[in-house]
Amino acid sequence: MMGKIRLILSLLSFGLLFAPFTLYADGHEGASVQHIKPETCKQCHEEIYNQWSGSMHANSSALKDPIHGAFYKNVMGDPKKEDLRNKKGKYPVCLKCHAPVAAMEKKTKLDAKPAYANGISCVVCHSFKAFKGPDNAKTGKPQYGIDAYEIDKKSLHGPSGVTYTTERVPEGSKWPTPVHHPQPMQGNKAALFKSNDACMGCHEKRDNSKGAPLCRTGNEYREAKNFVACQACHMAIVTVPKLDKGNVVPGKFVSVADHSMAGGHDGKMITRGISLTMDTKKSGDKLKADVTVRNRLPHAYPTGAPFRNFYLKVAVYDKGGKELWKNYKTHPIKDDKKSAFWYTLGDETGKPTAPPVATKVLADTRLKPNESRTVKYDIPLPKGAHIVRAEALYDLLLPPIKAQMKGKLPGDLLRPKLAASAEIRL
Ligand code: HEC
Ligand code: HEC
Ligand code: HEC
Ligand code: HEC
Ligand code: HEC
Structure with a gap:
């Protein structure tokens, strides 16, 4: 009897400690960080989540962006169909930037998993480990979107120069104790996350199959001989009210790198x-x-x-x-x-x-x-x-x-x- 109660108690306390912090989402196969839902990150990064959820990154898939969706259906076909191929029998290149997790798993049925429909979610950018460049070093051929990055399937990455651990750390502990993060996280990627490299995999020049340049933001930027990183404007530091489960905490503010990443869709x-x-x-x-x-x-x-x-x-x-x-x-x-x-x-x-x-x-x-x-x-x-x-x-x-x-x-x-x-x- 006692044993049973103790078991229930310990399960309860385990549950309390870890209840909101599920390590990997929705019982997917394998343990790739790519399927962790943005709502998991929201539990602790609510302000950033709100900015991101209104951004075109959160709405980049053919199921969410009506403009991209219309073009995609025209050029490629039905985004809810598996094994969709273009007229030349090739995998739809669009997905490498617009629905990166589907592309990583070579799938085309975007409603099959939330991570496919979610487009460029938190874990897509934060699993970048290194930038390989817009062109393949050996073949000289362009590598689009996620092909331009080394992707870490087991750990997230960030720029702040902090050591993290998934272990519980004592309440109120300070450096040199590592900071607790529920998902594996490495905070030593400043060169990648604070430079254009974090964007250029998807925002670099891109030609169509006939060699005509479609998007040229990368070329334009190079011709301007500028050195200000994209983030200086597109991820400016903003101070916003602190949120707690959807409610504003009165009198409290946090400063974060703005994840709304506004552009042409934003009237301001x-x-x-x-x-x-x-x-x-x-x-x-x-x-x-x-x-x-x-x-x-x-x-x-x-x-x-x-x-x-x-x-x-x-x-x-x-x-x-x-x-x-x-x-x-x-x-x-x-x-x-x-x-x-x-x-x-x-x-x-x-x-x-x-x-x-x-x-x-x-x-x-x-x-x-x-x-x-x-x-x-x-x-x-x-x-x-x-x-x-x-x-x-x-x-x-x-x-x-x-x-x-x-x-x-x-x-x-x-x-x-x-x-x-x-x-x-x-
Ligand atoms: C190399 C990455 C990349 C690939 C591959 C790619 N796109 Fe895009 N696409 C972008 C980016 C980045 C933007 C948004 C910024 C901009 O306008 O350049 C965009 C924007 C768009 C837009 C405008 C969306 C809007 O809301 O106005 C459409 C439409 C579009 N893409 C269609 C496609 C189609 C169709 C394909 C495949 C044939 C494709 N894209 C392949 C990166 C890519
Ligand atoms: C399009 C890529 C991209 C997406 C999507 C993205 N991030 Fe980021 N994130 C970055 C970059 C780049 C930085 C570094 C900004 C800097 O320091 O200049 C960053 C920084 C951060 C930081 C560091 C704290 C800060 O304010 O600088 C946190 C925390 C973070 N992101 C959480 C998230 C969460 C949570 C989501 C999803 C809701 C998310 N990110 C989605 C690219 C992204
Ligand atoms: C249990 C709370 C919690 C959850 C859930 C959580 N984080 Fe964090 N995260 C933190 C704390 C605490 C820090 C360190 C202080 C800070 O930067 O806010 C941090 C830091 C970060 C950083 C900055 C890394 C660096 O040092 O450069 C990124 C990026 C980040 N988190 C992304 C995410 C993403 C993506 C998710 C969802 C997969 C997520 N976090 C889920 C609590 C959490
Ligand atoms: C994994 C690919 C990817 C990465 C990495 C990425 N983006 Fe994007 N971005 C896109 C796509 C795709 C769109 C277009 C979504 C749509 O309109 O359907 C987009 C849209 C945008 C827009 C246009 C929003 C609008 O209103 O039309 C801006 C601005 C932007 N991204 C900035 C950035 C910045 C800054 C970074 C680097 C910190 C970055 N992106 C990293 C793929 C990416
Ligand atoms: C000095 C500030 C500044 C810098 C630096 C900057 N941008 Fe922008 N960007 C803007 C503004 C303002 C707009 C809105 C006007 C426009 O669309 O041209 C914009 C628009 C965009 C769009 C929206 C295009 C669309 O289709 O709606 C994309 C994508 C973009 N920028 C990407 C980048 C990338 C990638 C970098 C880094 C190489 C960068 N920007 C550097 C200020 C900046």
């Missing part, structure tokens, strides 16, 4: 990269306006996916805000090219095409790193003209792609966002 982040000024001079019944846009970043503005773009809208309004004139009819890409900042992929005949079938870059009018460009406008001043306003409007997708995606994507992803503006009142 896009305003950080660009400045816009307007100089005007009246000449007769016209107004001459010089609109200057400057890129304040060490990569192009916009950077990333080839269909990111922005355009200038210069318009005249009356006192009530009614539009009397503007610089284009349908879209600057069609009828005011100097006001469009975009990346044009196409074929040998010079015809613009979709990214997967393009053979070359036809034009690139996006702002280069630190570039300042002045666009001149001759603005008629109709009767009642009161306000002249210039706006830089950012779009995730180009007009022809938008037209195809209408009804298939949430409206918010199709609407241009205001990145910068200037106005004068006459």
Whole structure:
């Protein structure tokens, strides 16, 4: 009887100590850290978890990102099908960056395991052990996403220079006692985690199968000869209210490296990269306006996916805000090219095409790193003209792609966002 009670008691205390800290998640096969759910990390890194869960990294798989999902279905096929292959019979390369755990396990049915659908979760980045580089040292061939990293299946890694142990450590213990971490963790990877290497496996230049460069953030950055790491902007240190199981702890704050890693999807982040000024001079019944846009970043503005773009809208309004004139009819890409900042992929005949079938870059009018460009406008001043306003409007997708995606994507992803503006009142 006593023995039984003691057993129950010891089970209870064991349970209490370890209850919220399950070492490996959801009874998966093997003990790869890759299947530890982000919710496990949330128990102690709740603020970081919240930032990450709203990021495009948490939503990068074809099951979660509607834009990527639509392209993936077009180019590859059904993300819920096993053994999916491209037209040449090859494994879908997209998964190496967009659904890395599925790629590590050579699977394509993304709803089979939470870790596949979760995209780039905590354990994907934090199991990087070394950066092999964007190209294979021997063959010179590109290695995309997780192929660019040495991945540790047994331990996590971080940059802080701390020694960790999975053993329990006495309450209140200090250095030289190692810090307790429920999953194996090595904190000596500053060179990797505090440099671009932590990002470049997936964000480096990438060509399509015909050799046309699709994403060029890596090249852009190198051409800018900058040395500020991506993290300085994309993982700035932010001070946020301390959270405890979803509740704000009053008066307590924590400073963390911001894991929201915002970009084109973030209406505020896009305003950080660009400045816009307007100089005007009246000449007769016209107004001459010089609109200057400057890129304040060490990569192009916009950077990333080839269909990111922005355009200038210069318009005249009356006192009530009614539009009397503007610089284009349908879209600057069609009828005011100097006001469009975009990346044009196409074929040998010079015809613009979709990214997967393009053979070359036809034009690139996006702002280069630190570039300042002045666009001149001759603005008629109709009767009642009161306000002249210039706006830089950012779009995730180009007009022809938008037209195809209408009804298939949430409206918010199709609407241009205001990145910068200037106005004068006459
Ligand atoms: C896209 C890659 C990536 C993902 C995904 C990611 N991290 Fe990080 N994490 C980093 C990098 C890079 C650093 C180092 C930042 C620095 O010090 O400059 C870091 C730092 C940290 C730190 C150190 C503390 C700090 O504030 O600097 C913690 C803790 C952490 N991450 C936890 C998490 C958790 C928990 C998740 C998931 C909810 C997560 N990370 C997802 C890349 C990532
Ligand atoms: C039981 C609480 C707990 C859980 C669960 C937990 N951590 Fe931690 N973690 C800590 C503590 C404590 C530290 C050390 C102090 C700090 O940086 O906050 C730490 C540090 C880290 C660091 C910084 C490493 C360094 O020194 O560079 C990273 C990265 C990290 N954790 C990631 C994760 C990830 C990913 C998960 C989920 C797989 C996770 N943690 C789960 C408590 C926890
Ligand atoms: C394992 C691959 C991988 C790694 C490593 C990675 N990323 Fe990403 N990142 C992606 C993918 C894939 C997307 C696009 C997700 C989508 O939109 O579907 C993305 C999106 C982004 C975005 C754009 C968000 C938006 O609004 O469109 C930013 C900014 C970003 N990552 C920054 C970083 C930084 C900074 C690092 C390094 C600390 C990093 N990433 C590391 C794969 C990665
Ligand atoms: C000086 C700050 C700064 C630095 C350094 C920086 N970025 Fe950015 N990045 C931004 C801003 C602001 C934006 C939003 C405007 C835009 O999309 O160009 C952005 C946008 C992005 C996007 C979003 C593209 C999309 O499709 O939405 C990606 C990806 C990205 N950066 C990756 C990187 C990588 C990788 C590095 C390091 C090589 C880096 N950035 C360095 C500020 C910075
Ligand atoms: C080398 C890594 C990598 C590979 C391989 C890759 N992508 Fe991406 N993809 C990214 C990154 C990083 C971003 C986000 C930042 C940017 O715009 O560059 C992104 C963004 C996208 C976006 C924009 C998503 C959005 O929310 O706006 C689409 C669409 C996309 N990828 C489709 C694909 C398809 C389809 C494939 C396979 C044919 C593929 N990608 C392969 C890294 C990759």
